[in-house]
Each structure stands twice: as structure tokens, then as C-alpha cells.
Amino acid sequence: MTRQIDLLVVGGGVGGVAAALTAVTLGLRVVMTEESDWLGGQLTSQAVPPDEHAWIEQPSTSRGYAELRRRVRDYYRRNYPLTAEAAADPLLNPGRGIVSRICHEPRVTEAVIAEMLAPWRASGRLEVLLEHAPVAAEVTGDRVAAVVVRDPRGRELTLSAPLVVDATETGELLALAGAEHVIGAEGADDTGELHAPAIADPLDQQAVSWCFALEHRAGEDHVGDRPARYEHWRTHVDPFWPGPQLSWTDIEPIGLRVRTRPLFQSVDTPDVPFDLWRYRRVLAASSFTGGIDDVTLVNWPQIDYWEAPVLGVEPDAAARALAASRELSESFLYWMQTEAPREDGGSGYPGLRLRGDVTGTADGFAKRVYIRESRRALTEFRVLEQHVGVEARGAGTGSAVFDDSVGLGHYRIDLHPSTAGRTYVDIESYPFQIPLGALLPVRMENLLPAAKNIGSTHITNGCYRLHPVEWSIGEAVGALAAVSLGNRVPPRAVRARGDLLDELRRVLTGPLGIALRWPEEVRTHHWKPRPAEGEVVAAR
Structure with missing residues (x-):
């Protein structure tokens, strides 16, 4: 037609x-x-x-x-x-x-x-x-x-x-x-840009991220299945990163300094400008009555997927990269629920719960990867x-x-x-x-x-x-x-x-x-x- x-x-x-x-x-x-x-x-x-x-x-x-x-x-x-x-x-x-x-x-x-x-x-x-x-x-x-x-x-x-x-x-x-x-x-040989690489590289592409929505229900257990490649994400360290991505430690983008940001700020971390939870929080309980809880969207450095490009490659390779991006996000969630250091000295936040109603999905992850x-x-x-x-x-x-x-x-x-x-x-x-x-x-x-x-x-x-x-x-x-x-x-x-x-x-x-x-x-x-x-x- x-x-x-x-x-x-x-x-x-x-x-x-x-x-x-x-x-x-x-x-x-x-x-x-x-x-x-x-x-x-x-x-x-x-x-x-x-x-x-x-x-x-x-x-x-x-x-x-x-x-x-x-x-x-x-x-x-x-x-x-x-x-x-x-x-x-x-x-x-x-x-x-x-x-x-x-x-x-x-x-x-x-x-x-x-x-x-x-x-x-x-x-x-x-x-x-x-x-x-x-x-x-x-x-x-x-x-x-x-x-x-x-x-x-x-x-x-x-x-x-x-x-x-x-x-x-x-x-x-x-x-x-x-x-x-x-x-x-x-390449800088083409554009003359100060921060361009010396020569062109079509496979030099920014990380993609598979975002997801979370709330925290303290005292509840919402831990799901352990992702298949969880151990890879838990232990793998890239040369330019300070440690595994499943961590509160990352790199400050402007000065490239190593930094640590907690999930929730506490009296023990007064020098932290803001915690991860408030970074992209889309519902603040303090703004509402009627029992509406905090909800945050996870789009943090920990879920940036940079192992492989999604453009300029064969469809099967692109599909594998997207699947790996999704698995990195799933692994970070599992790590937060089970192993992440807490501000009280313990580990894991099992009360972290995906909110699919916020993203319009059955599982709480975004419908599409963020490119x-x-x-x-x-x-x-x-x-x-x-x-x-x-x-x-x-x-x-x-x-x-x-x-x-x-x-x-x-x-x-x-x-x-x-x-x-x-x-x-x-x-x-x-x-x-x-x-x-x-x-x-x-x-x-x-x-x-x-x-x-x-x-x-x-x-x-x-x-x-x-x-x-x-x-x-x-x-x-x-x-x-x-x-x-x-x-x-x-x-x-x-x-x-x-x-x-x-x-x-x-x-x-x-x-x-x-x-x-x-x-x-x-x-x-x-x-x-x-x-x-x-x-x-x-x-x-």
C-alpha cells in the first residue's frame, strides 16, 4: 500500500x-x-x-x-x-x-x-x-x-x-x-579538532546504556536471578577504569579523578555533593502525599556499555552488543541488591525493586537502549x-x-x-x-x-x-x-x-x-x- x-x-x-x-x-x-x-x-x-x-x-x-x-x-x-x-x-x-x-x-x-x-x-x-x-x-x-x-x-x-x-x-x-x-x-587530520583522535575510527563510538527505574522498599526482598555473566561484570577491569563497573567507584568526567558516590548519602559522607539516588530521581516522596515513594532512574556510569559498538557492524554483532548492554544493567542491579557496600557497613539492598509501570515495560527496564x-x-x-x-x-x-x-x-x-x-x-x-x-x-x-x-x-x-x-x-x-x-x-x-x-x-x-x-x-x-x-x- x-x-x-x-x-x-x-x-x-x-x-x-x-x-x-x-x-x-x-x-x-x-x-x-x-x-x-x-x-x-x-x-x-x-x-x-x-x-x-x-x-x-x-x-x-x-x-x-x-x-x-x-x-x-x-x-x-x-x-x-x-x-x-x-x-x-x-x-x-x-x-x-x-x-x-x-x-x-x-x-x-x-x-x-x-x-x-x-x-x-x-x-x-x-x-x-x-x-x-x-x-x-x-x-x-x-x-x-x-x-x-x-x-x-x-x-x-x-x-x-x-x-x-x-x-x-x-x-x-x-x-x-x-x-x-x-x-x-x-580524525584530527580531517577536522582539526583539539580533542579528536589523530585518525578516524568508525568503531570509536560512545557507550550505550540500558536504563531502568527503581524504588527502595526497606525490609523487603526483591532479588531476582543472578545474570549468566555476572561474574564477568563483577571482576572485569578496563585499563581506563579504576576497577570493576559493579562498584560505587567511578571516574569524574571533567577532571578524570577517581571518585566514590554512595547510593544514599548519610551523615558519614558529608563531603559527597550528591548521592546516586537523587541524581535522576523522578518521583520524590517529599513532593507528594498519599504514600508515593521515591523512584529513581538508573543512568549512571556503572551501566555504560563500551565493550563493542552497535553501529557499522553486522546485525548479529550489534544484537550481541545490545544484549550485553542489557546484561550489564541487570548485573549492576543484582550487585546493588546483594553485594553493594551500604552506608551502615552492611552489604546489599535487597529492597531495590524495579518499577515497570514507570518505563512502560513488564520488567522495569527501558523499552529501548539509550544511544x-x-x-x-x-x-x-x-x-x-x-x-x-x-x-x-x-x-x-x-x-x-x-x-x-x-x-x-x-x-x-x-x-x-x-x-x-x-x-x-x-x-x-x-x-x-x-x-x-x-x-x-x-x-x-x-x-x-x-x-x-x-x-x-x-x-x-x-x-x-x-x-x-x-x-x-x-x-x-x-x-x-x-x-x-x-x-x-x-x-x-x-x-x-x-x-x-x-x-x-x-x-x-x-x-x-x-x-x-x-x-x-x-x-x-x-x-x-x-x-x-x-x-x-x-x-x-
């Missing part, structure tokens, strides 16, 4: 949702497919609370992303028994987690996204096909003529549109369509460390200013340990812009990346990969599609023609409320003091 629409969005993660929502708002008819049964990607099916920046509550945040955050808070106000203090807080943080000003449950984001899309689905302008994975692309010349998606029962559907968006978590459509792209790390690094399109413009890095540009200089800016973002250049045996690369970056040229593939005329697959590098992916940046990328792609189709020109013509670029800017800043430039005092900002409890930190 073949369907004709204005825009096909393949992938319903953060960027895909933003692209589809923006496009329908601007009058397009859209079909969005998603491999999971939840929309929202890293916010939902991958169970990663939003990693955000210090200005996220300010007017520079796009109207759409601000609306998403407002609706999350309203969801809790409508449906949860908040304390009087929490209910009165205009900046309600349901979990009071350290990583974000709005740590909350993945299932809530999924419900909010469904609510935001509901009117457009009811009108017929947006069709969402859940549990449909891309399996093939039909390409004619430099255009994607159609995309074939498959549901869990093996039924295939062929979808075609004048413009096609790759918003998959791994840049899957780039590969299926034969679009020029890169995997892994570029930090995708295939990346080769584009008209490539964002380098030299455009955003503080060390590369010099103190006080600020980020590069792009004439074709289509959105804003900020995050440290934060690369997790890699499959090439490299430790963290975590360096300062300036608040930056998203250049339109990084969204335009060098050859393909109607394929647009809208997630972690834009024209960044292995290094700059470390700051362009986070939730609000991906949302802004999606918004820019949705707006670009509307301007391109409205003027009957290919997307690259919008960047090439001053009148069309001005039209795109008007669409972005007008009806969409998207800022394209940081205030100068923000663009040149690269330092802030250690945050107080509950404030945003450089999240991992």
Missing part, C-alpha cells in the same frame, strides 16, 4: 515529534512512524530525564519546548497528590533530581506528547504509525522516492512524500537510502569543536555566530567512554546556535536529518545530542519543510536564497516563537559556580 502525504517523518523520538508537530502547525499533512510503542525517544522509551542547560526557564527556550515542560508540570498538578509546597511551586520538579529542573517519569512525557498531538491526529493532518520500523528505502537519483516500514507481524507498508525526515535514533534512514554519512570518530551517538549525515556545513569549544575558541570569545541559525542549544561537550577504549572527553562549550547548513545533506535533495544525525562530529555530537537541542533541530526541520514545499524548491535552496532564508527566519521567530541568537552575555558565558541542591549540573 502506498500513501501520499506532504512530509514523512521516520522516527518518533524527540526530534521526530518536534518536526511533525511543527509541520502540522504550519499546514502540512504528516505521517510519522516509530519503531517503539511510545513516542518521545530518549525522554520516554529510553528512560532518560531531560538533560538541560542553565537558561532553560528563560525566553530563549523555544515556545514548543517550553510548552512541553509546562504540560509536564500541569500533568502532575492535575493527577498527583502534591504537597501544598510542591503545588505552589511554579517550577515544580517532581523528582527533585539533581540532573534537571524537571526530573519526571517517562510515562508522563509519553502522555503529554500524546496530548499535544491529539488534535492533529483527530483532524487527520497527522497520522502516527507506532511499532513500524524502517526496513528499506527506494531511491531514484538523489531523492528518496519511498520508505518501506514493517510492523511486528511482518506486514510492510510503503510510504512516500515530497520530503522525508530521518529522525531515527541511529540515523537508520541515512544508511537505507545510501546517503553520505559518517560513523564513529573523525548517545548516531550515524551522522555529511552536510553542507559541519559543526566542529572550533565553533563551540571554549578551549578551541578562547576564553570570553563565545561560540561562532551563524548567519543561517535556526535554533539554539547548550551543553558541555560530553563524550562517554568509548568502544575504542577511550575514557571521558568532557570539556566546556559555549551556548551555541544550530546552523541550517548542518541539516542539509551534501547530495540527497529531499532527505533531512532531525535528531542526533545532523552534520556534527564525534566531538560536537557531545553537546548537540541532548533533549532540548534535539527538539530544536526537529522544529527547524519541520519549519524548513513548510517553507520548502510552500515555495516548491528543494530544502537546500532555502539556505542558498536570501529571500527564502529570511522567510524561514520569520516563520521560526514569528508563529513558532523560536529564538535564533543568544544574548551576548549568554553566548560568551562558559562558567558557573557549583550548583546548589536541585539545580542543574553538567549531566551525564
Whole structure:
């Protein structure tokens, strides 16, 4: 079966949702497919609370992303028994987690996204096909003529549109369509980046993590079966790590110092800035009445899987790597329940219980693995460390200013340990812009990346990969599609023609409320003091 629409969005993660929502708002008819049964990607099916920046509550945040955050808070106000203090807080943080000003449950984001899309689905302008994975692309010349998606029962559907968006978590459509792209790390001999490896290594990819949700019921026993390779994870030590990953001891990413963080902070550990439990806590008992307990999401260094890559390898090898990532997470949970040193001198927390209702799964683990690094399109413009890095540009200089800016973002250049045996690369970056040229593939005329697959590098992916940046990328792609189709020109013509670029800017800043430039005092900002409890930190 073949369907004709204005825009096909393949992938319903953060960027895909933003692209589809923006496009329908601007009058397009859209079909969005998603491999999971939840929309929202890293916010939902991958169970990663939003990693955000210090200005996220300010007017520079796009109207759409601000609306998403407002609706999350309203969801809790409508449906949860908040304390009087929490209910009165205009900046309600349901979990009071350290990583974000709005740590909350993945299932809530999924419900909010469904609510935001509901009117457009009811009108017929947006069709969402859940549990449909891309399996093939039909390409004619430099255009994607159609995309074939498959549901869990093996039924295939062929979808075609004048413009096609790759918003998959791994840049899957780039590969299926034969679009020029890169995997892994570029070399400094190519990019000139200060922190790039000397030569390219496609198999140098950031660790993936299989996250899970936990509560602690003291006095109960929720210990499950011992994982088959538990002893491997319990004893194996990588050369760049201070010991086995099944430990409270890890490495501080910025200074690479060895550190120890307990699960729960106690009076005996006053020098610990925060414990692991509060790091990504999404429900804080102190915010609620009615017997709601703490729930935290585990996305800690202990579950970073870096033994083998998942991209650029044979499907069987990728499947083995994903299975091993899952087993590492299962092993860390088992270790916490049975052997982990406790603050009272004992060992093991058998009361740790998985919360599958929070992740939408039967077992408490996320529906999908958290993938930090995708295939990346080769584009008209490539964002380098030299455009955003503080060390590369010099103190006080600020980020590069792009004439074709289509959105804003900020995050440290934060690369997790890699499959090439490299430790963290975590360096300062300036608040930056998203250049339109990084969204335009060098050859393909109607394929647009809208997630972690834009024209960044292995290094700059470390700051362009986070939730609000991906949302802004999606918004820019949705707006670009509307301007391109409205003027009957290919997307690259919008960047090439001053009148069309001005039209795109008007669409972005007008009806969409998207800022394209940081205030100068923000663009040149690269330092802030250690945050107080509950404030945003450089999240991992």
C-alpha cells in the first residue's frame, strides 16, 4: 500500500515529534512512524530525564519546548497528590533530581506528547504509525522516492512524500537510502579538532546504556536471578577504569579523578555533593502525599556499555552488543541488591525493586537502549569543536555566530567512554546556535536529518545530542519543510536564497516563537559556580 502525504517523518523520538508537530502547525499533512510503542525517544522509551542547560526557564527556550515542560508540570498538578509546597511551586520538579529542573517519569512525557498531538491526529493532518520500523528505502537519483516500514507481524507498508525526515535514533534512514554519512570518530587530520583522535575510527563510538527505574522498599526482598555473566561484570577491569563497573567507584568526567558516590548519602559522607539516588530521581516522596515513594532512574556510569559498538557492524554483532548492554544493567542491579557496600557497613539492598509501570515495560527496564551517538549525515556545513569549544575558541570569545541559525542549544561537550577504549572527553562549550547548513545533506535533495544525525562530529555530537537541542533541530526541520514545499524548491535552496532564508527566519521567530541568537552575555558565558541542591549540573 502506498500513501501520499506532504512530509514523512521516520522516527518518533524527540526530534521526530518536534518536526511533525511543527509541520502540522504550519499546514502540512504528516505521517510519522516509530519503531517503539511510545513516542518521545530518549525522554520516554529510553528512560532518560531531560538533560538541560542553565537558561532553560528563560525566553530563549523555544515556545514548543517550553510548552512541553509546562504540560509536564500541569500533568502532575492535575493527577498527583502534591504537597501544598510542591503545588505552589511554579517550577515544580517532581523528582527533585539533581540532573534537571524537571526530573519526571517517562510515562508522563509519553502522555503529554500524546496530548499535544491529539488534535492533529483527530483532524487527520497527522497520522502516527507506532511499532513500524524502517526496513528499506527506494531511491531514484538523489531523492528518496519511498520508505518501506514493517510492523511486528511482518506486514510492510510503503510510504512516500515530497520530503522525508530521518529522525531515527541511529540515523537508520541515512544508511537505507545510501546517503553520505559518517560513523564513529573523525580524525584530527580531517577536522582539526583539539580533542579528536589523530585518525578516524568508525568503531570509536560512545557507550550505550540500558536504563531502568527503581524504588527502595526497606525490609523487603526483591532479588531476582543472578545474570549468566555476572561474574564477568563483577571482576572485569578496563585499563581506563579504576576497577570493576559493579562498584560505587567511578571516574569524574571533567577532571578524570577517581571518585566514590554512595547510593544514599548519610551523615558519614558529608563531603559527597550528591548521592546516586537523587541524581535522576523522578518521583520524590517529599513532593507528594498519599504514600508515593521515591523512584529513581538508573543512568549512571556503572551501566555504560563500551565493550563493542552497535553501529557499522553486522546485525548479529550489534544484537550481541545490545544484549550485553542489557546484561550489564541487570548485573549492576543484582550487585546493588546483594553485594553493594551500604552506608551502615552492611552489604546489599535487597529492597531495590524495579518499577515497570514507570518505563512502560513488564520488567522495569527501558523499552529501548539509550544511544548517545548516531550515524551522522555529511552536510553542507559541519559543526566542529572550533565553533563551540571554549578551549578551541578562547576564553570570553563565545561560540561562532551563524548567519543561517535556526535554533539554539547548550551543553558541555560530553563524550562517554568509548568502544575504542577511550575514557571521558568532557570539556566546556559555549551556548551555541544550530546552523541550517548542518541539516542539509551534501547530495540527497529531499532527505533531512532531525535528531542526533545532523552534520556534527564525534566531538560536537557531545553537546548537540541532548533533549532540548534535539527538539530544536526537529522544529527547524519541520519549519524548513513548510517553507520548502510552500515555495516548491528543494530544502537546500532555502539556505542558498536570501529571500527564502529570511522567510524561514520569520516563520521560526514569528508563529513558532523560536529564538535564533543568544544574548551576548549568554553566548560568551562558559562558567558557573557549583550548583546548589536541585539545580542543574553538567549531566551525564
